[in-house]
Amino acid sequence: MGYWFSTFCDTFRQSLVIWVVIMFLWTGLAYSKCEFGAIFNFGDSNSDTGGFWAAFPAQSGPFGMTYFKRPTGRASDGRLIVDFLAQALGFPFLSPYLQSIGSDYRHGVNYATLASTVLLPRTSLFVTGISPFSLAIQLNQMKEFKAKVLESHSLSREGSSNLPPPYIFGKSLYTFYIGQNDFTSNLAATGIGGVKQHLPEVVSQIAATIKELYALGGRAFLVFNLAPVGCYPAFLVELPHNRTDIDAFGCLISYNRAVMDYNKMLKQTLSRTRKALPNAYLIYVDIHSILLQLFRDPTSHGLKYGTKACCGHGGGAYNFDAKLYCGNSKVINRRTVTATACRDPYSYVSWDGIHATEAANKLVTLAILNGSLFDPPFTLRRLCDLHSIG
Secondary structure (H helix, E strand, O other): OHHHHHHHHHHHHHHHHHHHHHHHHHHHHHHOOEOOOEEEEEEOOOOOOOHHHHHOOOOOOOOOOOOOOOOOOOOOOOOOHHHHHHHHOOOOOOOEOOOOOOOOOOOEEEOOOOOOOOOOOOOOHHHHOOOOOOHHHHHHHHHHHHHHHHHHHHHOOOOOOOOOOHHHHHOEEEEEEOOHHHHHOOHHHHHHHHHHOOHHHHHHHHHHHHHHHHHOOOOEEEEEOOOOHHHOHHHHHHOOOOHHHEOOOOOEHHHHHHHHHHHHHHHHHHHHHHOOOOOOEEEEEOHHHHHHHHHHOHHHHOOOEEEEEOOEOOOOOOOOOOOOOOOOEEEEOOEEEEOEOOOOHHHEEEOOOOOEOHHHHHHHHHHHHOOOOEEOOOOHHHHEOOOOOO
16 A cells, blocks of 8 residues: 555656646747747848858858858858847748758748849949849749748648748748948949939839738838948948048048938838838838947947958958958969958957958847837837847
8 A cells, every 4th residue: 555655646746747847838838929930031241141152152261160160151250130130039040042952941031142232233243243133033032932832832731841831921020131232332433423323213122122022911021221331341441532531430431421321211211111001010220320339439349340350361450452352362472372360250340341240240139139220119029039149
């Protein structure tokens, strides 16, 4: 009797423990929420997670050295803002649409590719250095993706194992980080005045794309504005200017003013577009303000260098040489020279003179997650239980 009772008590205790664990997990799941099931990203190299290099394989180190420990098609030493956003929402990193092997699209797709523009390239890719995957092409890829998802689920109740369910398109976050190449690709040739002529067309195309995505079911849109390109080491080296055009922080005054004009135009256009999209979140994301802070006063944010590239050649104030880009080698005076990376990219704002380091991307993402960069106000924390982006 005593043995039976002891065994019963042990079994009861084990069952009670299991029941408590199950209830705890169930309760955690019940209170864990997120209005979004996926991210669909449109952009250029600032948010390309490998699309361009999937189409044109060639990337080598030291790209990816900080987080991935190898090149992953990202124009950075580590994670991008879109990577951090995916982590915050509890998703895996977004697979590029153009990546045929190893992709998982259950939580979204990344259509961004390096050198992409909003407007269709006006001349040959090989003349201008512009990607063929403009925003219009990325939108068509999105339409094709949705058609394939619907087709897959019409053929099978479960659909494909690496595709999302059909309802995902109305439960997703659509992000736009594009426009920089429209602004910078012809700056040296046409000057600010020439570039400004096309900027109204750029913002109109972004608005038109959002309207088409709304018709496809999209209801939440984050549109990033332009970064202060006048603080980028590459442009400080390459763009024509004189000493009076440099501000107290070492940035180009005239070019940054032109960026601010574009951002104002984008904000106003989104405000008008918002009125035509009932029941939608259309948010202007002011990453310009936080990046400008990082360039102007990096030490206040735990960094050391603002307008100096981590990976480059030439040293000096900018450590950027347009003829010897990050990771590349060439023979100079009978000696092979390589543009190498610094040992501490977490101390820099700029990775390669054109793109941000993982450290800078993380600081921008933290500002996004706390809601300080949104217009109108938009709190992700009210819609989702956010995860650490460590």
